Every structure is written in structure tokens, then in C-alpha cells.
Amino acid sequence: MSTATRPVPPDAPTTTVVASALDLSKVYGSGDTAVRAVDGVSVNIHRGTFTAIMGPSGSGKSTLMHCLAGLDRTTGGKVFLAGQELSALDDRRLTRVRRDQVGFVFQSFNLLPTLTARENMLLPLDLAGRRPDPDHLREVVDALGLADRLGHRPSELSGGQQQRVAIARALLTRPAVVFADEPTGALDSATAEEVLGLLRGSVDRLGQTVVMVTHDAHAASFADRVLVMGDGRLVDDLDRPAPDQLLAATTATGRAGASSRRTGGRGEQARHTLDEVGA
Amino acid sequence: MTSLRIALAELRSHPTRPLAVVVAVAISVAFMVASVAVVQTEFHASGTAMTRQLADSDLVVEEYTAPAADVLTAIGDVPGVATVEPSYRFGARVSAGERSTTATVGTVGADPRLHPAVLAEGRWPSAPDEVTVDAAAVDVLGVAPGAQLVLDAGSGKRPATVVGRTETVAGLFGGGNVELYAAPAWFDAVGGAGGVAGTYLVLAEPGTDPATLVEPLRQAVADVVPDAESGSVDVRTTAEVRAENASSALEGADLMTVLLMVFASIAMLVGALIIANTFTIVLAQRRRQIGLLRAVGGSAGQLRTGLLAEAAVIGLVGALVGVAVGIGVTAVVAAWSGSIETGLQVSVPGTVGPVLAGVTVTVLASLAAVGRAAATSPMEALRPVATPEQGRRATVLRVVVCGLLALLGTGLAAVALNSRAVGLGGELVLAVAIAGAAALSVAVLGAAPLYVPVLVRGVGVLNRVFGPVGRMTTAQMGRNPARTAATCVALMLAVGVTVTLQTGAATTERTLIGDIAERFPVDFSLTRDDGADIPLETVEELRAVDGIERVMTLPAGRADVGGGYLSTVYGVEPGAADAFLPEPLPTLDDRTVVLSPREGLRAGDEVTLTTAAPDGSEGDGASATFTAVISHAAHGNALLTEQAFTELFGGSNSAGLWLDADPRADAARVVADVSSVLGSGYLDVGVYQQSAEFAQLLDAMVLIATGLLGAAVLISLVGVGNTLALSVIERTRESALLRALGLQRRQLRLMLLLEALSLAVVSAVVGVLAGGFLGWLGASALMGAVGQEEAVLAISWPSTLGVVAVAVAAAALASVLPGRRAATAPPVAALAVE
Numbered sequence A: 001m002s003t004a005t006r007p008v009p010p011d012a013p014t015t016t017v018v019a020s021a022l023d024l025s026k027v028y029g030s031g032d033t034a035v036r037a038v039d040g041v042s043v044n045i046h047r048g049t050f051t052a053i054m055g056p057s058g059s060g061k062s063t064l065m066h067c068l069a070g071l072d073r074t075t076g077g078k079v080f081l082a083g084q085e086l087s088a089l090d091d092r093r094l095t096r097v098r099r100d101q102v103g104f105v106f107q108s109f110n111l112l113p114t115l116t117a118r119e120n121m122l123l124p125l126d127l128a129g130r131r132p133d134p135d136h137l138r139e140v141v142d143a144l145g146l147a148d149r150l151g152h153r154p155s156e157l158s159g160g161q162q163q164r165v166a167i168a169r170a171l172l173t174r175p176a177v178v179f180a181d182e183p184t185g186a187l188d189s190a191t192a193e194e195v196l197g198l199l200r201g202s203v204d205r206l207g208q209t210v211v212m213v214t215h216d217a218h219a220a221s222f223a224d225r226v227l228v229m230g231d232g233r234l235v236d237d238l239d240r241p242a243p244d245q246l247l248a249a250t251t252a253t254g255r256a257g258a259s260s261r262r263t264g265g266r267g268e269q270a271r272h273t274l275d276e277v278g279a
Numbered sequence B: 001m002t003s004l005r006i007a008l009a010e011l012r013s014h015p016t017r018p019l020a021v022v023v024a025v026a027i028s029v030a031f032m033v034a035s036v037a038v039v040q041t042e043f044h045a046s047g048t049a050m051t052r053q054l055a056d057s058d059l060v061v062e063e064y065t066a067p068a069a070d071v072l073t074a075i076g077d078v079p080g081v082a083t084v085e086p087s088y089r090f091g092a093r094v095s096a097g098e099r100s101t102t103a104t105v106g107t108v109g110a111d112p113r114l115h116p117a118v119l120a121e122g123r124w125p126s127a128p129d130e131v132t133v134d135a136a137a138v139d140v141l142g143v144a145p146g147a148q149l150v151l152d153a154g155s156g157k158r159p160a161t162v163v164g165r166t167e168t169v170a171g172l173f174g175g176g177n178v179e180l181y182a183a184p185a186w187f188d189a190v191g192g193a194g195g196v197a198g199t200y201l202v203l204a205e206p207g208t209d210p211a212t213l214v215e216p217l218r219q220a221v222a223d224v225v226p227d228a229e230s231g232s233v234d235v236r237t238t239a240e241v242r243a244e245n246a247s248s249a250l251e252g253a254d255l256m257t258v259l260l261m262v263f264a265s266i267a268m269l270v271g272a273l274i275i276a277n278t279f280t281i282v283l284a285q286r287r288r289q290i291g292l293l294r295a296v297g298g299s300a301g302q303l304r305t306g307l308l309a310e311a312a313v314i315g316l317v318g319a320l321v322g323v324a325v326g327i328g329v330t331a332v333v334a335a336w337s338g339s340i341e342t343g344l345q346v347s348v349p350g351t352v353g354p355v356l357a358g359v360t361v362t363v364l365a366s367l368a369a370v371g372r373a374a375a376t377s378p379m380e381a382l383r384p385v386a387t388p389e390q391g392r393r394a395t396v397l398r399v400v401v402c403g404l405l406a407l408l409g410t411g412l413a414a415v416a417l418n419s420r421a422v423g424l425g426g427e428l429v430l431a432v433a434i435a436g437a438a439a440l441s442v443a444v445l446g447a448a449p450l451y452v453p454v455l456v457r458g459v460g461v462l463n464r465v466f467g468p469v470g471r472m473t474t475a476q477m478g479r480n481p482a483r484t485a486a487t488c489v490a491l492m493l494a495v496g497v498t499v500t501l502q503t504g505a506a507t508t509e510r511t512l513i514g515d516i517a518e519r520f521p522v523d524f525s526l527t528r529d530d531g532a533d534i535p536l537e538t539v540e541e542l543r544a545v546d547g548i549e550r551v552m553t554l555p556a557g558r559a560d561v562g563g564g565y566l567s568t569v570y571g572v573e574p575g576a577a578d579a580f581l582p583e584p585l586p587t588l589d590d591r592t593v594v595l596s597p598r599e600g601l602r603a604g605d606e607v608t609l610t611t612a613a614p615d616g617s618e619g620d621g622a623s624a625t626f627t628a629v630i631s632h633a634a635h636g637n638a639l640l641t642e643q644a645f646t647e648l649f650g651g652s653n654s655a656g657l658w659l660d661a662d663p664r665a666d667a668a669r670v671v672a673d674v675s676s677v678l679g680s681g682y683l684d685v686g687v688y689q690q691s692a693e694f695a696q697l698l699d700a701m702v703l704i705a706t707g708l709l710g711a712a713v714l715i716s717l718v719g720v721g722n723t724l725a726l727s728v729i730e731r732t733r734e735s736a737l738l739r740a741l742g743l744q745r746r747q748l749r750l751m752l753l754l755e756a757l758s759l760a761v762v763s764a765v766v767g768v769l770a771g772g773f774l775g776w777l778g779a780s781a782l783m784g785a786v787g788q789e790e791a792v793l794a795i796s797w798p799s800t801l802g803v804v805a806v807a808v809a810a811a812a813l814a815s816v817l818p819g820r821r822a823a824t825a826p827p828v829a830a831l832a833v834e
């Protein structure tokens, strides 16, 4: 696996923190069956950076991301996003933070089947009662190559096109952070490459902040920074790691065979997703 | 057995999914059980009340010709008879001061074993001028023991003192009737010597079998009656009479039960639609699971058996809940009416029948969905939706069948509406109308999947007001048109039947009252029954009554107007009378008389009027001959000029009174106010009161029927709630995605609310339009069948809008629980759901 070195603007504003966790922990269940999915994680995410979160299955990556994005409540510690402490917000205000400050790209089921691609893209703006900035819209749509697909419904789009619509939706609100949980998990490698390129491009060209959970070392190599999790803790924090560095970090924490098991699992999920979308 | 096990496992793991079926079945079964049980309990109570009058007697003798004294002696002389007492029942007019009512006066004799009622306070009457009252009399007349009454049993007024109060006979059908009791002496005084009692209660000597006395008694009584009447003597043991009363009460109950079953069937039909819809949705949600069962080797037959077993179990649970609720409702009604004292009558057929009906309907309603689910191949079951090809064929078939039915229905309706032109009469009009209505109903309901999506899109335009939430709702509802349509059909049917009934009744009312008003144009047309002049202050007081627009006194008298018709004669001033009549009085001069149309009378006939006394008895017999003018303006009386009146009656007076009421006034109140000004002693030949009473009666009937159809509306709303709840389950991930993207909880709830409201509005609009037309059709046919002129369409807006409001409000309510369920799920948890 070879990774092209990406040009990083020399004056990247790595100093401004847009999201951070302070001694964040999340416990599922209670008593004997309690699971510490995230266990005292502290991390700062800087504006205009592309951060990847890696780690073996069950290490708490998704949970950490959900807590950072205001999708889920924390059990302990604090989460700051765009200057607000999320755990202090009620559901109404938390929802508004998600709507205005956060963009999401999930592994699958990103789009509402009843809406067209364009309607899906504009949904968060619509919900906020905001009109899209036409220049920004055109720029995003062109950059993602969706101009001739706007009137299609999700069932009429390929998996890659659906992910691109989801990315467009995430970028259109100009959120503080775009969170992506295995955005390429259901895609073939060529399409995955394309999607990763788009995320990278949004950071480079639009100054967007992106946090992406991934299992794939190649995907992680698109990032500026890689956080490695193990057993709910942050075990490594790599700055623009070289491929072999990445491999070493993930195999050190990962269990043998986990990767191959996941590949099979993901294939199954992929088929499932297509069913879902067709329905 | 495997099938049943899988079915039960499914029910255990998702006990709430078929909840709507359970509720729908429970409501219809409860309705049936309660209908049967309430009617039987109430009729049993009134049957018991009837026999209560026979007290502890052993035998009942009925003989309606001979004087009571003779019969009593004859019976008393029969060996083995211990006591005999007459049991008179007279109808009487009872008044206490200003208030008066009609009442039944029964006999209470000396022997306490033959007392027909239970004393609540005071004592039994013994003197001829004493009576007891009951609670109804206390209500109506406002009297208590010690009060003075005036009774008129047809032979003049006589005063009486209230000496006691009896317990009221309990029951829904027992109340309201005023029952007084008096000693035999009162009846002797009223009926005079030779008075006939009709019924005699006999107590046998201790140790004598009453049955052995039947023949001797018949002989003895037959000896004292005229030979021609000896066959009419009827002697039965009290036990026999009781049994007959009970069985005739049950016959009455049967008739009423059949009527209630019509309403129960409508509720059941709506329930069946809901059940079918619920099974379709639930089985669609289980498509993958069913496909898996098929893939691992389950045969279609096994699946079908399992799913039907599941339906039967669900239906049985619903039916049993329904039986419990139905008995509970019966107990509440019986406790309220007081019939609970004579025992709840819950029969085995009255419970087992509804349970069987509930289970059968559930299984039948599930057949289509089960058949579809079981017949799918494993591959097909794993694929998403029905192929478009199938969909199109089904649609074409639907268009053709519904189109033909609509044409047929329209044709039949046109024939029924123009029955006169077509020359159709009597019951045939009704039959044609019913056939037309049935065809149209099936067409409207069957075509729902064709037009409901269009209407939903129409309502969707309104939803746009709510921005993206409204738009998403409309898109959502367009996604599953079959399901949306099925839900609408149930609600449409319930609303439609209710509105049909309301419009039919309103149209009938308007038509008949219009007809009455035409024949009796003067609202109140009164004379004093003693022929005296109307006091001036009475006229002034009437003028002050709110809702009375015009008051006029005019000469009035009684006369035979030919052909043996005794009638009130008014002397009218054409100018003054016109204000009370819808059209000017026809040519009236001193040689003409205006009469209402009647058999054998033609305009221009010579009619001789012969005067009579005010009470109708023969007067001085003055007579004169006039030329008849025929017009409804006479409203059943005879109109002369004042001049002709004076000549005929030998003088003028002001004994007649015409009142004109504001048509918008509350009729019942106007009648009450006018009566309270007039008091007794007036004869009203106007029609205002009858119209008001008729309208009130119809209104009450519509209200009761609307209440009974409420069960159907309720069930259909369960359907709305259920469709929403199930689609919320289906859309868990979508809801989660929306929440993740920033949809507020209340916006998610709003989406479901809008969905429910759209369904309700579409159904209500179609239901009201179809119901309105069918109601008018039915009423027109009914009017045609009874030979009425053209029916006048009338919609009872308050009750119709009431039904619509209830449907819409309840649909909104039905969205609350699903909305809460959708909105409280945290976005992450919901996203994780597979």
C-alpha cells in the first residue's frame, strides 16, 4: 500500500481547537455487566485538520465519535464543540448544535429514501429554515460530481454516489466538524479512494475540520493525525504517520485475525445496505 | 404444532404489534356482548316489574265486561279461594296546581300480600280520595305526601290527597311513567255502580293447589257474565302469567337486539378492515423472517397454518377481553338504570356467539395477508416490494370493477331519485336505492387506493405550511399508498355510515316538517275549551314571550262543517290573517268558507255549517250554507269572514288566538313558555308543538344511533393509531437519521401528527361527501316510498361537524403515543437498530 504524500498548507491553523474531550468516559449498562466503552479520553481537535480514529473492533471508536458529535450523552467528563459544553445542553439545544455545527457521514443508511438527492443534501439547512448559499452549493455539487444526479432518489444512486450526497450534505451547512464513521466501509476500493479524496479536499480547499473513524490503514493515511484507541483508551496519537508507522500502531493494539474477520463482516453489511437502499 | 409454537413465540417476543387487532376485536365483541346483555337485563327488569303488580297472588282472573261487584262475589264463593281483590288500572290526567301529567292509577287493596308495589314513605290509601305517588310523579308534579292533586279519569275532576310514596320500578324502560295507587273505593267512585275492573287477583286457601282452582273459577265467573261474553273469561295461575310475561319480554328484547346487532356488524366490519390492514403491515415487517423460514424448509402450508393459528389466538384474546368489557359495561348500565336489582342477564349464547364472531372475523380478515405471506417464495420474501407488474394488473382490475360499480350505483341512484318520472313506487324505490347505495359504497371504498394518494397529496399542499417537516410527511405518506388507503377506508366507512344516518334523518325531518308546515301554516292556533274570550293580559304576556313574533285574537267557535266533521271555525280579517300565512288567503267573502283539503271535498262544493257548543256537544244548531274554497290556510279548521261568523254564531267574540313563532327560536322552549302563560284549558290545533316534538324525537334517535356508531368510529381510530405505530417501528432508522441531522423531537412528533391529521381529514371529507349523498338518497327513496313529494336535502351540520371533529381530534390523539416512541429514542440507539 503506497500513499501519496499530500500537500499540507504550511500555515494550517492548527492552533484553534473546535472540539475537545476532557476525561471523557462512557459506560454502558451497570453493575457486573457494565462496559466502559470509552475510559477517560482527553483530546483536542484543531480547526482545519483531518483526524482519523483507528483501533480494533470494540475499542470504543464509534462511541467516542458519537459523544464528540453530540449524538450520545457522556457518562463522565466534558465535551466541548464549537465553544459549547455539550453535556450542559438540553435535547433541544443539543439537536440544534447537531443541525448547525456538525456534519455526519455514516457507513450506510445516510439518506432518506423518500427525498431526492438534492432534498437530502439540503435537509439540515431546510430544518434550520436557512437557504443554501448558491455559490457554495454549486461549488460543493461540482466538486462532488453530483450535478446530474440531483433529482434522483437514493434507490437510483450507486453506493458511492450516495456517500457523495452524504458528504455534500455534511459540507453544505459549513459545520464546525464533519464526523464520518467508516464512510468507506461499504464501498469498493476505487470508490473508497474517491470518497477519501473528497474529504481530504474539503479540508484542503474549504478549511473543513474532519474526524473519521476507520479500520483501514490506507484510509487513515489520508489524515493529518491518527488517534489509536484500545480498550476505551487513547493509546497512540500519531502526527501524519508513515504507512509502516500506522501498521505498527494498529497491529500492536489489534488482535490477530480481527482484520480478516471484519472484512467478511463488512462484505455482509454492504449487501445488506444495498437491500436497505433498494427498499 | 411447530407452526403453533412459532406463532406463540412470535406473539411472546412482540406482544404489542397485534395490539390493534386485540383492541379492535375487543371493542366489537364488547359492543355485541353488552348489546345483548343490556337489552336482556332491562327487559327482564321490566318483565319483573310487570309481574310485580300481580304481587303474591296465586291466580289471575281476567274478565272485561261484567261489573266488578258481581265478579268478586262469584270468585269469593268458589271453595278454596281465601281472598280476591280487583286490580283496576285507569288512565288519568293528574294535576297539581299549574303542573299536570297523564298517569296510570292502579289498585291497592286491603290484603298486604296483594300490594302491587313497595311503600317508600307514608301509608297506603284507604279512603276514596287518597292516593300514593311514585318518584316520577314527584319529579313531574313536584308533590310530596300531604299534597293535594286533582285527578280526571274521564268522568270529571276529583280531588285527592297524597298519603304515601311508592318505590319506583327500576329499569331503563320502566322509568318516566307516572304510577299512582288508589283504594278500590276510588275506582268505585270513578266508575260508579257497574264499574268493570278487568283483572282480579286471587289468593288460594293454604294447601290448595292453585291449578285445581282454574276450572271452578272459570265456571263461576262465566255464570255472572252475559252468555255472549262467557268465552272471554280467562283464568290462569300467576306462575303461568309470569312465565308468559317473561317470554314476551324476551321477544321484545330479541327485536331490539337484532337492531343493535346491525350497529355491531358495522363496528365489526370496520374492525375487519383494521385487522386486515394490521396483518398486512405486521407480516410485511416479518417478510425477511418468513423468507428465512421458507428457506430452511418450511412449507407454505405450515406457514399458513402457523399464521392463521396466530390470528386465531390474537382474535381469541381480543374476544375474551371484549366479553369482560361488555359485561362490565352492562353492569354499569344496569347499576345506573337500577335494573341490577333484578339481576344481570348474561346468557351463554349472548357471550359465546360474539366470541366466535370475533375469532372468525379475525381469522377471515387475516386470510388475504396470510395467504400472500405464505405463498411468497423464499427468494421473493427476501426481495423488497411487490413487483410493479403485479401492482399494475391489480390497479387495472380495480379501476374496471370500481368503475362498473360506480356506473351501476349512479344509475340505480338516478332511478331512485326520479322514481316518480320512472313510475316506480312503494318498496321498489327503497330496494333500488339500497342496491344503488351498496354499489356506490363498494365503489368508493374499493377505489380508495386510486384516489386516496391524490387526496393525500392535495392535503400535502396544506402541510407545506409546516416547511420541510410538512413536505417530508407528504413524501412519507406517498411511500405506501396501499397502507394509507386501507387506513383511510376504515375511517371513511365509520364516518360515512354515521353521516349517512345523520343526513338521512335531517332530510326526512326537513321534508316531513316542511310538509306539516305547509298543511298547518299557523304555528299556534288556540281556542279556550270553554269557548270564553281570551283575557287581554294573556295576550300581552304572550306578546312578551321570546320567540313569539305575532299574536292575534279572533272570533272562534265550533261547528259541524259537513260530512260529520266537527271543526273549529275562525272569523278572519283577510288582511290581518295574511301575516300568519305563507301566502295570501284565497278569495274569501261572506258566502265562502275556506277548508283544508279532505277526501270527497271539491272546491265550489256547497257546505252547510251547523254550530255546536264549545265542548263539541250539540249547540243551538244554527246553520248556514257556504261555497267551499280549498286551501291549507285553513290548517284543519274552517275560516269565515268576521261578518259571516257573526251571522252564523249570532255574535262575535275573541275566543280564538293565533301565534306566529320565529322559525329560528328554540321550539321546545317556546312551547314551554307559551304553555306556562296559557295554563290548562286551551285547545291547540296548530302544529308547532307537534313539529317540535317530532324534530326532538328524530334528533334523539340520531343521537342514539350516532352514539352506537361511535364504536365503529373508535375502532377505525384504533386503526389510525396502529398504522402510525407500526410505521414508526419501520422507520426507526429514518427517524434516528433525521434526529442526528438536527430534527427536533417536537418536529418528529409534528410529522406523525400531520400524518394522522392528513389521514383523518381525507377520510372525513370522503366520508362526509359520500355519507351526505347516500343519506339524501336513502331519505329521498323513503319519502318516495311513503308517497311524499320531493325530499329536501338537509345536513345536520352540528352533528356532522361533530363527527368530523371527533375523527380529527382522535386521530391527533392517536399519533401521540407513536410520536413519543419515535421522539424519545436517542439517535445513536436507533441508528444501531438493524
Ligand SMILES: Nc1ncnc2c1ncn2[C@@H]1O[C@H](COP(=O)(O)OP(=O)(O)OP(=O)(O)O)[C@@H](O)[C@H]1O
Pocket: A028, A029, A035, A036, A037, A055, A056, A057, A058, A059, A060, A061, A062, A063, A064
Ligand atoms: N448500546 C450499547 N450498549 C451496550 N454496550 C455497547 C453499546 N454500544 C457499544 N457498546 C459496547 O461498547 C464498546 C465499544 O463499542 P464501539 O461501537 O464504540 O466500538 P468500535 O470501536 O466502534 O467497534 P467497531 O470497530 O466494531 O465499530 C463495545 O464493547 C461494545 O460492545
Ligand SMILES: [Mg+2]
Pocket: A061, A062, A063
Ligand atoms: Mg464502530
